[in-house]
Amino acid sequence: MKQTLFDKVWDSHVVQSIEKGPDVLFIDRHLIHEVTSPVAFLGLKNRELSVLYPKRTFATADHNTPTINQHLPVADPLSRNQLKALEKNATSHGISYWGLGHEKNGIVHVVGPEYGITQPGATIVCGDSHTSTHGAFGAIAFGIGTSEVEMVLATQCIMQSKPKKMRITINGSLNRGVTPKDVALFIISKLTTSGATGYFVEYAGEVFEQLSMEGRMTVCNLSIEMGARGGMIAPDKKTFEYIKDREFTPKGTDWDKAMKYWKTLFTDEDAIFDEELVFDGSKIDPMITFGTNPGMGMSITKNIPKAENVEGSKSTYKKSLDYMGYAEGESMLGKPIDYVFIGSCTNGRIEDFRAFASIVKGHQKSENVTAWLVPGSHKILEAIKEEGLLEIFNEAQFKLREPGCSACLAMNDDKIPAGKYAVSTSNRNFEGRQGPGARTLLASPLVAAAAAITGKITDPRTLI
């Protein structure tokens, strides 16, 4: 039978199929962090269960960590307590733990690929919806709740019904100034935040083939923002080159054996998808969001749609624009902004900082703008220094912070004040996401850079 990439990986991990119920799915690798794991460990304790395969779980601290002075004790007692709980839970169960200050510390979805934990054909879960990032390597990766974290710790399995399959093909090539983030925001604007709910997405076509692994991660990362369980891209030469010789990837004959399997991971010709969508990559512009969910995005040169032309509840749409302080029909270009945030599991990788540097080089940060540059990991922080990007940032009056999730979800002190506008390379513009009352505009690192030096929404193509 003709199989999709998704079928091949899913079906090979089914321990048991329950009639009129879910599949019992074996999980190869499990990532945990401080926020969604403590109650799962508590559950284990209450049920007197142990961790079945501790070597298959990896812990890093990221969601709730400060991004300055990481060498000092964490000031907030609740955050400190949560970080301590992760350390205690991980170490007492024999789980590798990359805590604050550890050289391998960083955002869970950034360090997974960096150290080769993420591999093609694997099933990967984490108590975080952006686990879909790892699909860039041809893995089935998705976010789970804390009850499921407990299941994976105790049994290395979860129970889920097999999702439907969608393929999104984008042919052609991207224009100058258009980045993987724009591709993702474009797709979400077409599908809405619920358009792929119930589906697992495969991205195919020339545009994705041309993207770097970092770019593919950005696109897969945002799969959840259109409701998809996850998104994946068939592994190719680029994938294998990226993962080769990383700490947790197979070596020697194990590598050869793995490669043999990985090379079978593609969608067979004539395999059937439940839904197929095709777009033209050359029609995509730099994107920006104007509302309070990631589906409310558009080309940076367009005007905010009128309520009458929008599907769904008009009152919800108007509530959203009111929150943002915008009106229907307005242009986004030239609108003043207060904050810029570069970082997160969406756009906190080295390529994103290179892109940001390419625009700000030789310019100065706008005096009205507060900018937070937060690398996704220590490895990226080091690369920024080694590649000379730090000098460019410093000359342009930008300061670099230490790794973590930071203002993406504003659990730590990196909160955008109420009413302020932030251009963010992160993944969610929900009300209050970046701090109570904060107004978020999602965009690429290039759009963020253009905003950071001009103090307003600016088409980055005018600065390239």
Added chain:
Amino acid sequence: MAYDSFKILKSTAVPLPIENVDTDQIIPARFLKATERKGFGDNLFRDWRYNQDDSPKENFILNNSTFSGEILIGGHNFGSGSSREHAAWAVYDYGFRCVISSFFADIFRNNCLNIGVLPVQVSARFLSELFEIIQKKPNTELEVNLPKQTITISTTGSSESFDINDYKKENMLNGYDDIDYLKNIKEDIQKFAQNTPL
């Protein structure tokens, strides 16, 4: 038993006719710092429910004593965004045992089922009917019947059936969860794991 069993729920309901309610609204990230599962109900819809000085926002539905009950009714695409199970915990801890919408986000739906909150997906037409009748008569009682898989408006008799797979239904009826099941097939899992390279 992992949580209270769910059979038939008769209750009034709280209507929240907003679409795309995301889990950041249900429980904002700054309230996720706990290491135990308690107290989340106090912060359910925190920023829609309270001003920044912690005074209640009078026009928010949870601050309107006219509406109460164990059923929450939300607009299309309820529970999108973050996978935080804390959102389902907050809904449960506040006192809701059932959430009704015309469409649920996947992870939120799963999280609800895993902790004993029943997500009931109804048609868009039935959802509008529910919103309308409850706005007019807030004391309208709904019956959510899990064995029969029906939801009925007691005053009008208007009714609709809803889907739930047999496995999850059995779990909800008995208060079992997936770990109860998985523990019993541990040997199969271990056998499977032997052929799965790390």
